[in-house]
Structure formats: C-alpha cells, structure tokens
Amino acid sequence: MVSEFHPSKLALLTDLYELTMAASYFENNMFEPATFSLFVRKYPPNRHYFVSAGLADVLTFLENFQFTQDDLAYLDTMEMFSPTFLDYLEKLRFEGDVYAIPEGNIFFKNEPILEVTAPIIQAQLVESFIINAINLQTVIATKASRCIYAARGRSLVDFSLRRTQGVDAGIKVARASYIGGFGGTSNTLAGKIYGIPVFGTMAHSYIQCFEHELDAFLAFAHTFPKNAVLLIDTYNTIAGAHKAVNVAKKMQAKGEKLRGVRLDSGDVAKLSKEVRGIFDEAGLKDIMIFASGGLDEFKIAHVVRRGCEIDSFGVGTKMGVSADAPYLDMAYKLVRYAGKPVMKLSPGKITLVDKKQVFRILDSDGKFKRDIIGLRDDHIEGASPLLIPVMAQGRMLGRQPALTEIQKHFLKEFKNLDERYKVLEGPVEEYPVTLSPRLQELQDRVEHQIIEKELGES
Amino acid sequence: MVSEFHPSKLALLTDLYELTMAASYFENNMFEPATFSLFVRKYPPNRHYFVSAGLADVLTFLENFQFTQDDLAYLDTMEMFSPTFLDYLEKLRFEGDVYAIPEGNIFFKNEPILEVTAPIIQAQLVESFIINAINLQTVIATKASRCIYAARGRSLVDFSLRRTQGVDAGIKVARASYIGGFGGTSNTLAGKIYGIPVFGTMAHSYIQCFEHELDAFLAFAHTFPKNAVLLIDTYNTIAGAHKAVNVAKKMQAKGEKLRGVRLDSGDVAKLSKEVRGIFDEAGLKDIMIFASGGLDEFKIAHVVRRGCEIDSFGVGTKMGVSADAPYLDMAYKLVRYAGKPVMKLSPGKITLVDKKQVFRILDSDGKFKRDIIGLRDDHIEGASPLLIPVMAQGRMLGRQPALTEIQKHFLKEFKNLDERYKVLEGPVEEYPVTLSPRLQELQDRVEHQIIEKELGES
Numbered sequence: 051m052v053s054e055f056h057p058s059k060l061a062l063l064t065d066l067y068e069l070t071m072a073a074s075y076f077e078n079n080m081f082e083p084a085t086f087s088l089f090v091r092k093y094p095p096n097r098h099y100f101v102s103a104g105l106a107d108v109l110t111f112l113e114n115f116q117f118t119q120d121d122l123a124y125l126d127t128m129e130m131f132s133p134t135f136l137d138y139l140e141k142l143r144f145e146g147d148v149y150a151i152p153e154g155n156i157f158f159k160n161e162p163i164l165e166v167t168a169p170i171i172q173a174q175l176v177e178s179f180i181i182n183a184i185n186l187q188t189v190i191a192t193k194a195s196r197c198i199y200a201a202r203g204r205s206l207v208d209f210s211l212r213r214t215q216g217v218d219a220g221i222k223v224a225r226a227s228y229i230g231g232f233g234g235t236s237n238t239l240a241g242k243i244y245g246i247p248v249f250g251t252m253a254h255s256y257i258q259c260f261e262h263e264l265d266a267f268l269a270f271a272h273t274f275p276k277n278a279v280l281l282i283d284t285y286n287t288i289a290g291a292h293k294a295v296n297v298a299k300k301m302q303a304k305g306e307k308l309r310g311v312r313l314d315s316g317d318v319a320k321l322s323k324e325v326r327g328i329f330d331e332a333g334l335k336d337i338m339i340f341a342s343g344g345l346d347e348f349k350i351a352h353v354v355r356r357g358c359e360i361d362s363f364g365v366g367t368k369m370g371v372s373a374d375a376p377y378l379d380m381a382y383k384l385v386r387y388a389g390k391p392v393m394k395l396s397p398g399k400i401t402l403v404d405k406k407q408v409f410r411i412l413d414s415d416g417k418f419k420r421d422i423i424g425l426r427d428d429h430i431e432g433a434s435p436l437l438i439p440v441m442a443q444g445r446m447l448g449r450q451p452a453l454t455e456i457q458k459h460f461l462k463e464f465k466n467l468d469e470r471y472k473v474l475e476g477p478v479e480e481y482p483v484t485l486s487p488r489l490q491e492l493q494d495r496v497e498h499q500i501i502e503k504e505l506g507e508s
Numbered sequence: 509m510v511s512e513f514h515p516s517k518l519a520l521l522t523d524l525y526e527l528t529m530a531a532s533y534f535e536n537n538m539f540e541p542a543t544f545s546l547f548v549r550k551y552p553p554n555r556h557y558f559v560s561a562g563l564a565d566v567l568t569f570l571e572n573f574q575f576t577q578d579d580l581a582y583l584d585t586m587e588m589f590s591p592t593f594l595d596y597l598e599k600l601r602f603e604g605d606v607y608a609i610p611e612g613n614i615f616f617k618n619e620p621i622l623e624v625t626a627p628i629i630q631a632q633l634v635e636s637f638i639i640n641a642i643n644l645q646t647v648i649a650t651k652a653s654r655c656i657y658a659a660r661g662r663s664l665v666d667f668s669l670r671r672t673q674g675v676d677a678g679i680k681v682a683r684a685s686y687i688g689g690f691g692g693t694s695n696t697l698a699g700k701i702y703g704i705p706v707f708g709t710m711a712h713s714y715i716q717c718f719e720h721e722l723d724a725f726l727a728f729a730h731t732f733p734k735n736a737v738l739l740i741d742t743y744n745t746i747a748g749a750h751k752a753v754n755v756a757k758k759m760q761a762k763g764e765k766l767r768g769v770r771l772d773s774g775d776v777a778k779l780s781k782e783v784r785g786i787f788d789e790a791g792l793k794d795i796m797i798f799a800s801g802g803l804d805e806f807k808i809a810h811v812v813r814r815g816c817e818i819d820s821f822g823v824g825t826k827m828g829v830s831a832d833a834p835y836l837d838m839a840y841k842l843v844r845y846a847g848k849p850v851m852k853l854s855p856g857k858i859t860l861v862d863k864k865q866v867f868r869i870l871d872s873d874g875k876f877k878r879d880i881i882g883l884r885d886d887h888i889e890g891a892s893p894l895l896i897p898v899m900a901q902g903r904m905l906g907r908q909p910a911l912t913e914i915q916k917h918f919l920k921e922f923k924n925l926d927e928r929y930k931v932l933e934g935p936v937e938e939y940p941v942t943l944s945p946r947l948q949e950l951q952d953r954v955e956h957q958i959i960e961k962e963l964g965e966s
Contacts, residue, residue, distance in 0.1 A: 063678065065669055065694040066708025074710075074731035080717060104742055117885060124700040154734035170717060177711075178695075181670040182678060189673075212639040215647075216676030220521065236523040237636075242582040250524025250713060252532075253635075255842035258850040259538060259628060263962055273532035277588065284852045305805040343531045371834040377671045377825050392716040394742045504721055504743035 057195075060111060062121040064178045069125070072171045073135050078459060082388035085405050087162045088180060089383075090188075094375035096476045098471040100458060101195050102155045102163055103226045104187030106149075108180050109446050110465050115144040115176065144172050148441035151408065152451070154229050154460035156467055158481050161408045161423055162437065163188075170387065170482040177382045181224050185380045187226040193347070193372040194230025195464060197365055200351035205362045207249045208235040209342055210370020212375060223370045229456050231464070232377075236364070244453055249364075251279035251312050251340065256338040263290065279340060280326070282311045291325040295332045310338030310361070316341065319358040326359035335491075340364060346373065347474050347486045402489065403496050409433035409486075417466050422485030518569060520579040522636045529592050530629045540846035542628040543863050545620045546638060547841075548646075552833035552946050554951045556929040556936045559653050559918060560621055562615045562645030563682045564801070566606075566638050567904050573602040589664065602630050605885075607900035609866065610909070612649075612687050612918035613894060614925055616939050619866045620883055620895065621646075626846065641840045644677060645684040651830040652688025653803070653922060655823055657930050658809035663820045665707045666693040667800055668828020670835050681828045687914050687931065689922070694822070702911055707822075709737035709770050711799065721748065725755045733764035737798060740769045740783070749783040755789045768796030768819070776801065777816040784817035798822060805932050853962075867891035867944075875924050882944030894906065 075081070106150050117125075117139050122246030125131050125139070146168025151157055160408055163184065197206055208227045214220040234247035241248035252270055260266035263285060270280045282290025282299065292310065298308040313321050318341040329337045340413065341353070342364035371385060383401040384392055391403035405426035411419045411433045422430055425436075440447055451459075471481055485493065533539070534895055548558060575597050583589050583597070604626025609615055621642065624631050666685045672678040680725045682698030692705035699706035710728055718724035720741060729736045738755065742749025749769065756766040759952075771779050776799040787795045790869075799811070800822035808821055825831065841859040845859055849861035863884035869877045880888055897905055909917075929939055943951065 060697070062697040063669070063675060063770060064696055065667070066696050066699075066706045067694065067710055068708075069696060070728075070732065071710055071714045072707045074714070074728050075717070078727045084713075084717070086713070122735050125696075128706070130732070143781060147873065162921075174711075174713060178670045178678075179675075182672065182675065185671050186673050192556075203640045209523070211521070212636045212736040212840075213643050213838065214640065215644050215834070216680055217521060217637075217640065218516065218634075218674030218676035222674055228569065236525065238522055238524050238527060239518070241524070242520060242579070248524045248586070250526070250528045252525055253609040253632075254852045255542075255544070255632060256529045256532070257853060258842050259533070259540075259542070259845045269536045270528075271533050273535045274528065274588070285958060286853065289963060367835050369860075371673065371829075373834055376673070376831055378953040380671070382670075384716050387717045392710045393746065394716060457825035471692065500743060 059114055059118055060179060061175070062124070062358060063451065064175055068175045068177055070130065071174055075171050075174070076138055077132075078133050080149050081169045081171065083139040083167055084173045084384055084485055085165055085167045085381050086173050086177065087385045087406060088184060088403070089162050090159050091379040091381060093159055096475055097192060097375060098468060098473075098481065099156050099158060099192070100188055100378070101191035101230055102157055103152050103153050103189060103191035103229045104149045104184035104222075105150050105164070106450055107187070108164070109441055109450070111142045111179050111183070112148070112176060112441060113444065113446060117142065138397045138446075142172065143444060144168065144176060145444040146172055146441070149437040150440045151436045152440070154456035154463070156348070156418070156463050157408065157436065158483050159482060160402065161421065162402075162406045165405060167287070167405065168236065174321065176443060181380055181382050185378055187222055187370045188380070189227075189376065189378055190226035190369070191230040191373070192225050193369050194227035194232055194470075195348055195460070198231035198475060200347040200354065200474060201363060202354050203358070204354070204360060204462060207229070207239065207362060207364050209332055209364040209366040211237045213367040214370040216317065219370070223421065225453065228370060228453060229460055231461055232365075235426065246453065250280050254281060254284045257281065257284040264293045265298065267293055271297050271301055271306070271308065275301065275304075277309050279310045279312055279338075281314060281410040281424070283313055283315045287313060287316055287321050289326070289327045290323060294337070295328060295334060295472050298334050298337060299332070299459065307322040308334075308337055311365070312340040314340060314343045318360065319353045319356040321438070322359040334345040343365065344368065351474055381504040393493075393496050393499070393500060393501070397501060403488070403493055406489065408436040410436055412466070413486065417468060418481070419482070420482040422484055423489060424487050425488050425492065428486045428488055430486065443465065518637060519573055519575045519633070520582070522633055526607070526633045526635055526697065528588065529632055533629050533632070534593050534596055535590075539627045539629065541625055542631045542842055543623055543625045544631050544635065544840050544842045545859070545864060546622040546642060547620050547839060548617050549839060551835065551938075552755070554933055555650060555833060556618055556931075556939065557614050557616060557650070557925060558646055558836070559649035559688055560615055560646060560753040561611050561649035562609050562642035562680075562689045563608050563622070563898065564908055565641040565645070567899055567908070568635060568639070570602045570606070570636050570899060571902065571904060573790065575600065576762040585921040597684035600630065601902060602626065602634060603902040604899070605628055605897065605901065607852050607895040608898045609894045610896065612899070612914035612921070614876070614921050615866065615894065616879060616941050618860065618941060619879065620860075620864045623863060623895065625863065627676040632699035636741065639826075643836050644840070645680055645687075647830045647834065647836055648681050648827070649688040649825050649918075651833070652685035652690055652917070653665055654805040654930075654932060655808055655827055658805040658812065658932060659821060660812050662812070662818060664689070665690040665820060665822050666690050666695065666828065667822040667824040669695045671825040672828045677828070681815050683911065685827060686911060687918055688821045689915065689919055691820070702843055707835065710739050712739060712742045715739065721749045722754065725751055726758070728758055728765065729755050729764070733759065733762075737768040737770055737796075738766070739772060741771055741773045744777050745771055745774055746782060746786070749786045752795070753786060753792060756792050756795060757790070766792070766795055768798055770800060770822070772801045777811040777814040780817040781815070791882055795822065800824065802826065809932055847854055849950060851951075851954050851958060853955070853958060860943070861951055862947070866894040868894055870924070875926060876939070878940040878942070880942055880944050882946060883946050883950065886944045
C-alpha cells in the first residue's frame, strides 16, 4: 500500500528511460523546446470513435510536478545520475504550454488529443503519466457511451469498483463513466470526491443474515422507509417478488413506500416482465425494477431488444475494465524539436509531424461530417478547431468545467455523431479524417529528408 | 486527482450498499460474527491456475481501517444515515480474524483464497476493497507467470506503466508481475516503493532530437558509459545495428562498454538473429539484445519458437492490463453468520458454506496431485493446508515476507505444477479439486434446509 498518490508526489511515476534520456539531454545541454503529440493509432475492435476524458488529472499533475527529497535520494541510490543532474531535477517544474481537446468531446484515430510544448526534459518526463491518465479515462468514457447507446434511454449506474484494476481505476471509472452518460456510481469515495450521485441497495449477504428472506426485507424497509431497494434473487426471483409485494403493502399501510427491487441473476429480461406483472397486478405500479449481473453494452442491447421492464441497469466489471478493449494504442510522440518537425520511420508506427490542430466540419443540421488534421496555424474555412490552449507556462488557463457540464456537453455531441459510428458490432466504414494539404506536404517533405539523411549513411 | 489514497483514508472506498446494509444491521442490533469467503468462480479463457497476490495491501487496509471526519461529514450530507450510526462508524475499527493463502502460491477455481471472520458490519464494509486489491494483483501475477513460462528462461521486464488502468494499477502491476517471475520494471516509483530492480533505455524521441541517429547514440553512450542500451529501430533496424557497432568500438577504445540494443518494431525474431550476426562478426559477442513492442505470452512464445537471439523482453500493455482476461470472476460471499452456515441459491452462483480450508496433496516427487476443499477443522491425511492465519483481532500475525521471498516461493511452486496446466492455449482437463465428505454433507444439508424454508413459504 502506498501513500505516494498525491499529485505533488507523482513525478517519479515515470518510466526510467524518461530519466536516463533527461540525464543525457542535461549533459548535452539540450534544453530546446519540444512538442509531443498524444493520439490513438487505431480503433480497438468494435470502436469507431473515442470520448476524451482524463485531462483534468493531467493538468493537476503538470501544475504540481516536482520531485520530492525522497525521490531524489532514491535516484541517487541507483548510481546512474550525477549530483548536478539531481540538483537540476530538484528545481525542475513544468513550465510548458498545452493544447488539448477538452473532456467530453468525440475524437477519432490519429487525431491529436493533446499537444505539449516545453523544454525537452520537461516534455519528456511527463509522458508516462499523461498517457496513463488519458488512456484509462478515455477507454472508460468510450465504453460507457456504448452502454448508454445500448440502454436506449434507461439509466445506468457504475457498479464496477470491486473489480476495477486498482484503487485509482475504481475512482476514475466512476468519473469517466459519468462523463460517458452514466447517472451515478456505487463508489462512495468517488461520490465524495466528484459529487457524483451514489446509489446502493443490498447484497445477498444481507438476506442471508436473517432467518427468512421476508424478515430481511422488512428489516431493510424499516431502516430505509423511503429508499429501500430489495434484492429478490437470493433464493428465487419470483418468490422474492411476491415477498416484495407483501413488504410494499405493509409499508403503504404506514405511509411509507418501497422504492424498488433488484434482479441480479437468471434471464433478467424475462424475469423483469414477470416481476412487473406481479407488481402491477398488486397495484404497485411505481415500484422500480433494477437489473445487474455481468452486464455490458452487448448484454444490455440484448435485454432491451427482447423487451424488458427494467428502469435502470447496474453495470459492473465489464464496463469498469472495458473488458473487450481494455486499452488503447495511445502514443505520445515527439513531433517537433528545436524549431524543426521530426518523425520516426519504425514500421507501422508513423507519426504526423509538427504542432497540429483538428478541424471539424459539420453538416447543415449540426451533425459531424468530417475532420481534417492540419497544422496548428492552418485556417480551414467553415471548420471548428477542437484543440484549445489549456495551459500556458505551466499554469492552467481558465476555469475547469464541472463534471456535470462535461457530461452535458458529451451527450449533446453524441447526438451529433451519426448512428452508423455507434453500432456495437460489425464492420463500419471509418469516419472520414483527412490531412490538410499543408500538413501532407510537410509530412512528405520530412519523411523524404529523413530517408535521405539516415538511410543514406548507414 | 485525489489525495485520498492513503490506507487510513480508504474506508469510504466501498460500494454504498455496504453502508446501507451496515446501517440496517446497526439498527437491527445485528453484531454477530460473520465469515466471508473470497474465491474465483471460474477460469477465464486459457487459464488453468491462479497465482495469489495482493494480500499485503489487504492486511494494511484492514489494520488501518477507519472513517475520517471528512468521510462522515460527506455521509451525513446524503441524508440516509442516522447520527447514532455515524457516531458508531466514527469509532469503528476492523477487529476480525483473517485466514489466507499467502502471496505467491498457486490456487484453483472455487478454492477460498481468504476468509474473514468479524462482526458482520466490519466484515461487510471491507468487501469492495478486498476484492479490488486481490483481483488486480492475482490477475496480473497469473498473466506474468504465463509470460515467464513462454519466455523459457529469458528475462522479462514490466514496461506497462503508461497503459495500466490508472496510477495504482501502474504500481501494483510492477509488484504483481515481479511476484509472477519478472526481473524488474520500468516504473521508477514502483522501484522506490518495493525495491524492485528498475530498467530503462531510451525512446525514439531521444534519437529524433539529434541531427543524426549516430550523434544520438554517441551522446547517450557518453552519458552512460557502462549502462547504455541503444534503441536501433527509429529509422531502420539493420542500419541502426551497424551504427551501434561503430559506437561500441569507439567505447571499447576508451575502455567503456556498450551494454545492449533494443528492437521495438518489425519481425523481432528475424531481426534479432541478423543483429546478433552483425555484432558477432564485429567481435562484439556480449552486446545484449532486448526486444519490446506489443508483447504478451502468445507473442513471446511465437518469437521463442521461431528461434531468436533475444536476451530479455520488455513486456508492456497486454500484460499490464491482462488484455485477454482483464478480470476474474472473484466473489466475497457470506458463508456463516451467528454460528450457522449460510448459502444463496441464485442460478449459477452457488457458494460453498462455512469456514473452510484448502488441502493439497503432492505426488512422491513433490508435484501437485490434487486439492480438497474441506471444512476449516477437517483433517486430511497426508495433505497440507494452504490457508494460514494472517490476522487476529485486527492485527497482522507474523512478519510480512519480502517481495523477493514471495517471488522465490512462487517460482519453486510453479515448478511443482504439471506442464499440462501451463499450456497457453487450447482445452485442458481441469486440475482436480474435490470437496471433503464433511463439507459435501454440510453443503447438501444447508441447501436442503434453505429450499424447504424459503421456497415453501412464498
């Protein structure tokens, strides 16, 4: 267990090669400005767009970037770094500029999401954290948006905490799934940190602590006379539903009200209709039905397609780890150094050179038509630039939007993305993204120069 | 970004239903001891065993369990909890007993890995964290062990930090992959926290900051005259290898030594042989060859099978998120309350009742032969119990083993697991795990009682 999670203590959360490179830049007096560009190289299976998330963490990290005395003492024990370099690290802060696509926006492969310009050492050392933060939250916000699409208006709650990949993921999944349209989370700490609505019912263990299931229901209703949601599948869902009717009527008699029931196993589409029937017949039309258990966008879509009487889904593990696509091929690549555009030629991993901008062209009805990746100073008639300046000289620019605003913005944008890119499975023609003529020309020129320079000399 | 990661501040990292249940137990004066059992319900694709990891975090969490004033103030704002319950939570500490399979052991599906016995509220509230911690590290240690098996003696280093699911995962993956047999990590903070060996070379960006690749190699060698590992695929791997020879000879002339090169793209099996040939021909037999780029156990096995001259693999994303099996169906279930064994009947989710023990029977040559899940107080001739007491009345028992010891223990155990359970792909007959006669008898009796009691009354 570690206590090193505070943003001002995360400078050492970096791949060692960032530090060995930094040491060598330092020794070679290389302090020129560098621009790194963050982008996703390709779509994972069944993904045709991405939802940007994680920027807030990156900005907090950059603003607080500094090595602690402990960090420096540890680096010293490695016997790789000179005392002058360690002195330099002690004073090092992040003083760069950042352009980024704000959280809650939709973007596509190869489009820069974030570009950092800073003296090379600063821009290099922050690589591992930047990818880590934006990769995770983008993976999850994208997965969550697919669940939202599948649920066709039913509300979704994040139930994934227990099987997210660690503590930080547990908290960030609650945040990112909320950006992607979820209504809340079961994660109490995330609720406290982010002000996200928190939901909770009961587990099977609660039922099992009582002599009879009915006793458990009555005791829980007694504790929560307005908010009780009863889990009815511990022994048999239909028998549980009849007991819930019994409880609801007793509550009614006292002026109380049963909020709902939860189904957590079996054929929830079919069961929900039977349970709805039992409640309706008893005149209990406003008892809500929640469903959970191994859900993801595919299973939600299946349940919805078959017809169901489910008001809200609790979505757990498979969303919380994005089980079918648990990472993105996201890279942070040097695109400009000391005033010159640069690229590498490694097979299958070519990067777009220089400081860039993403331009989006909308249809007359406001729908996304196509994107153009251009140079930062390109001007493209009738197109809106997606990257905006979010940090200058190491300080955040402007007010950070509230999470509810980010969600609202995302849901608005999501409406403007054509249905064809939202299909959950099967082949889809990619959303059109092209390069501006100036970027294409520069790209070709730099590639040509490098081939001449490097592959002529070997 | 959050600062709530310290173990003494994680009590609120719990699903809200743990708190609503606790409130109801409190109101109903239910403080009897409960036993919860942690186990994995089924094997993910291509897994036939698990490597236990994550216990150290759980014990630290339990020993430090307490709600902060901030937590209580937040819970109060939810308007769900009574002031007397919040007062109770303020004083609440974990005072239970824990049995567990120590870290670095091999276990199988349905076997309890950990059993908590504590007053019901305490045992219930810690559920989310316990599953979260043990699920992640067990997933990763298991994945790492598969990579180790595939590498056939070549050393592996964790390169996954940038794409692990968050900060905590980045650190825990370094730890858990080390338990699973890795030689080190690129994650500098994990190195500092756990004393794991840390490795780092250079990135493409370093090369690109120089006018020529050769200039970059020479500058890096100058900074690290004993430890330099040159990345040679930025423009062309073979051309890069020839430049590395040039650098190595210049270093030799000065009494220095090039440690190695890294291949990060293309057909690394084939390239490694070509590069080895170039070095050997130049009389540079001890330059090491490292390989990285999209590796997992399947790709490592493929490269090794084709023949390669790779001394060490850097294994990143696919190991760090366990891409093909990013979670386990791990559950923490009530098995005993107030002196009585309990179970639920939800379809496909039946639990083994009561306090248990796992017994392992070895062959005459020390190989694992079969396991028996029994009652805690079963005695099985010639079998060793795997669960040991690790916490009593909320305090850890005995010394926590060093990470190197855990790794050593795992590697010894792994030798005793038959090869057939280590195959990377394809169907495998499951390792034999049976129930002891006493457990089977109790299981049947409790199931029968519940069916009578619950399904007779509806």
